[in-house]
Amino acid sequence: MKFMSSRDGRGKKMERPDLGTKSEEGSERFDTSVGYFEILRKSFETAASDFGVVERHYKIANKIIELRFAGSSLLSVITPAIEHLAVQNEGVVDFTVCLWDGLSMKSKLPFPPWHNKGLPLKDEQKRYSDKRMTIIIDSGPSRTCFNLLDKQQNLALVWVDDAKNMPYYDVGAPLRDLLYCWLRIQNVQFVHAGAVGVDDRGVLLVGKGGSGKSTASLACLLGGLKYASDDYVLIQNNPPRVSSIYSTVKLRSDAINKFPALEKMFKNQRFPGAQKTVLFLNDEFSGKISQGFAIHAILIPKITLREETRLRRASAIESLVALAPSTILQLAGESDGQKDMGELAALVRAVPSYFLELGSNISEIPEVILKFIKEGSLNDGK
Amino acid sequence: MGIKVNAPHAVSEIIEGEAIVVNLKTGCYFSIGKVGALVWDCIMKNLDSADTAKRIAKVFDVDVKIARREIDVFTQELLKESLVIMEDSASSSPMSSVEEQSSAVQKLAYETPRLVKFEDMQDLLLLDPVHEVHEQQGWPWKKDGTA
Known part of the structure; x- marks a missing residue:
């Protein structure tokens, strides 16, 4: 029997917007992973200030996870697959994820210094991890996604270049790699x-x-x-x-x-x-x-x-x-x-x-x- | 000169006397029967092939010379699949619990250690590879923006 990957279709060429990412030249220095995280967090805060914040709460493996969306473009992409786990906000949160997108908010992000330039023809991930931070850059022909996890603060940033171009496997299993990284720290x-x-x-x-x-x-x-x-x-x-x-x-x-x-x-x-x-x-x-x-x-x-x-x-x-x-x-x-x-x-x-x-x-x-x-x-x- | 497990590329587990090894670089994975699993256990414990053969002969019904010869062939297979790598030295370590149990009872039937290879999940790596950037490679920031 032919093996069918759970991400069949990856590598398929799709049209993508000319969004690009900000180059390091002229941008703020990010000498450490924490400094890099802070630069991206400021980008989220700017987007949140400009477009407003939508909050949703979910109980996943007995952990309360708060999703904070700047604007609504990612809401319909991320939430349908986990809607059965939605709960009311009762003030206690184990993990907060801040999400925003590039195209609707005209926000461009700098790649970290270790990321190779150029967009690959197939999807691939670059992962960096130190004691405090895990950073996953998931890039490919259909979309680029930045996932930054601050393990000390139980806080994550998720940026997608274009919410409308998220492929079916991302929408069917949203935030998969980020949640994998955070949950394993919780022994899940x-x-x-x-x-x-x-x-x-x-x-x-x-x-x-x-x-x-x-x-x-x-x-x-x-x-x-x-x-x-x-x-x-x-x-x-x-x-x-x-x-x-x-x-x-x-x-x-x-x-x-x-x-x-x-x-x-x-x-x-x-x-x-x-x-x-x-x-x-x-x-x-x-x-x-x-x-x-x-x-x-x-x-x-x-x-x-x-x-x-x-x-x-x-x-x-x-x-x-x-x-x-x-x-x-x-x-x-x-x-x-x-x-x-x-x-x-x-x-x-x-x-x-x-x-x-x-x-x-x-x-x-x-x-x-x-x-x-x-x-x-x-x-x-x- | 000995061999050691090619960690972290090769991840493994021994369960009920049999082993599974996954090569994270190639996407191939392997199952290993009882004799091979004990050889793998000895490699993890940093034993050389002579000591490994003695232990195999204690647990299984096989002459130590035959065991040594077949372990060497098996080891070549492990090297070919990059599941183990050469290292400078090997040393002995305490008997495994499997051996301690087995040496007190009748020896087990011997079979030539074999590596059963599965290649049906390589697509996962080809379609969506994960490249890890190690901590020392990641920071500090370099002016040319390269890793």
């Missing part, structure tokens, strides 16, 4: 996996892109289970627990044939030309989107030619092979990889793993998973 592990369950417990669905995670997750949502995610979740060990972060689902365009009940959502999709369809599930299924539950087991979907769906016991190493490479290669840099591997291994040791052999009869998938969760184990003698 970002994981490439889906999750479905009942109120208090459920299963993780793990594996590379194209393995059937999204199909199984969506089938479970339509079959009556609670849905936490199809692609990214947050994990905490001791005891193993999953938290939802994005209430989206990302599917191949021909998946409409498998889910005729969602025809209207497919037709109204936000990125009709994209290689994958992103559906915002909270709009239609708000009562079925879960904020999280205890992890009962790890399931590794495998597409088969059989009609029936069944579970088969998997070893811990088979589970880790399905879970760890896709998570670490997508999210971690070299300095984070070994710690992430340790967290994932702890999870695999703590809960049993099974292959979920997917049959052609999709309606069977939620039945098999629900029965498994309710009975507490697989009656396979193992």
